[in-house]
Amino acid sequence: MYFDYKLIKREVTSSWSRCLKENKKRYVLYNNMKKENNSNQFSKDLRDIFINTSTKLNQIIKSKHCLLLVNKEKIIEELLGDIHFKNKLIKNGINIGSSFAEKYTGTNAVDLAEKMMKPAYILPGHHFCKPLNSWYSLAYPIKIYNQTFGYVNLISEISISKEVVCLIDLFSKNLSLRFNESKKENNKISLNDLSYNQNYILKKLAVGFTEKELAKDMHLSKSTVKYHKKILFNKFKVSSKIELVIKAIKIGLLTFEEV
Numbered sequence: 340m341y342f343d344y345k346l347i348k349r350e351v352t353s354s355w356s357r358c359l360k361e362n363k364k365r366y367v368l369y370n371n372m373k374k375e376n377n378s379n380q381f382s383k384d385l386r387d388i389f390i391n392t393s394t395k396l397n398q399i400i401k402s403k404h405c406l407l408l409v410n411k412e413k414i415i416e417e418l419l420g421d422i423h424f425k426n427k428l429i430k431n432g433i434n435i436g437s438s439f440a441e442k443y444t445g446t447n448a449v450d451l452a453e454k455m456m457k458p459a460y461i462l463p464g465h466h467f468c469k470p471l472n473s474w475y476s477l478a479y480p481i482k483i484y485n486q487t488f489g490y491v492n493l494i495s496e497i498s499i500s501k502e503v504v505c506l507i508d509l510f511s512k513n514l515s516l517r518f519n520e521s522k523k524e525n526n527k528i529s530l531n532d533l534s535y536n537q538n539y540i541l542k543k544l545a546v547g548f549t550e551k552e553l554a555k556d557m558h559l560s561k562s563t564v565k566y567h568k569k570i571l572f573n574k575f576k577v578s579s580k581i582e583l584v585i586k587a588i589k590i591g592l593l594t595f596e597e598v
Contacts, residue, residue, distance in 0.1 A: 342457075342458060342459070342460050343455070343457055346455055346457070347451060347455070347459055347460070347461065350451050350454055350455055350459075351446055351451065351461065351465045354441060354445070354446040354450070354451070354467065355446055355467055357441065358441070358445050358446065358467045361442075363442070363445060363467065363468075364468075365445075365467065365468055365469055365472075366468050366469045366470075367431060367432045367433065367437075367443065367444050367445070367468050367469070367470070367471065368432075368442075368443045368444075382488065382518070383576070384518060384521040384576070385408070385481070385488060385489060385514070385518045385521075386408065386416055386417060388514055388517045388518055388521065389408045389416075389417055389491075389514060390417060390419070392510070392513065392514070392517070393406050393419055393510070396506060396507075396510055397419060397420050397421075399506065400420075400493075400495075400503055400506070402421075402495050402496060402497045403421045403423065403424040403495070403496040403497070404420050404421055404424060404493060404494060404495040404496070405418055405419065405420035405421065405424055405425050405428055405493075405494050406418075406419050406420050406491070406492070406493055407419075407490075407491070407492040407493075407494065408489060408490075408491065408492075409439060409449050409478075409489055409490040409491075409492050410488075410489045410490075411453075411487055411488060411489055411490075412438075413438055413439040413440050413449055413450060413453060413490070414436065414437070414438050414439070415433070415434065415435050415436065415437050415438075415439070416435065416489070417435065418433075418434060418435055424494075424496065427470075428494065431469075431470045433471075433494075439492075444468055444471065445466065445467030445468035445471070446461070446465060446466055446467040446468075447461070447466060447467075447468075447471055447476060447478075448460065448461050448476035448477060448478035448492060449476075449478045449490050449492050451478070452478035452479065452480055452490055453480075453487075453490070456480065456487070457480070458477070458478065458479045458480070458508070459477070459478050460475075460476070460477045460478075460499065460504070461475075461476055462475060463475060471494075473496075474494050474495060474496055475494070475495045475496075475497065475498055475499050476492065476493070476494050476495075477492070477493040477495075477499050477504065477507055478490050478491070478492045478493075479491045479492075479507055479508065479510075479511035480511070481511055481514050481515050481518070482515055483515055483518065483519045488515075488518065491507060491510060491511045491514065493507055532574060533571075533574070533592075534567075536557070536559075536567050537567050537570060537571055537574075539557065540553060540557075540564065540567050540568060540571065541571060541583070541587060541592065541593070542593070542597055543556070544568070544580050544583065544584065545584045545587070545593055545597055546597070550564050550565060550568065571583060575587070
């Protein structure tokens, strides 16, 4: 796999300059990290695919390492790998919900991959903060049609071999392909998949009806309306009314005139 080392070097230098200018501490600011992680805003499908497909990869990579799934906001969603090394990361503030944004974690591979929109491999000395500056790090964007949905990040105690780099490259591409397939499957919802009540509730939710108003309009109990609403959320694999309406528009079950 080819890395743009000139660009990486330039971005590392720029990142260090910013960190020094801002008098950033030389350690991960885990106590001050924003716990902005909202699982509802991150794809459950992508997380499940990552967990299900990373087991074999973790077995092949025998060194002390951790494989991380990071969302597009650079917040860690999953952390898998060698249990002892994983505990070391967690002890030093690198855990699910932690941020790889430069202001919290200094110069790091995920932040560089986001800025360059390319894979980034950086050596221990490239990291600005402890304990990252003792480890090697590799970050690959998870992309579908040039849109980034997250990052695969490998952190290792030893130098990452070319073979492992190729495996991470293939792994990230496989994640992208399988995630894209799952998105297509999710879009295969038609009116035939919805009952009369579910379709009616969908259309009324789109124009702002509350559960109480729906219950009165449909002569149903509020709990029955909640039950149908929950089924809609499950079928569309969403967690809010706004997401439900947006997805229904995208797949043609609602028109803009109905909203």
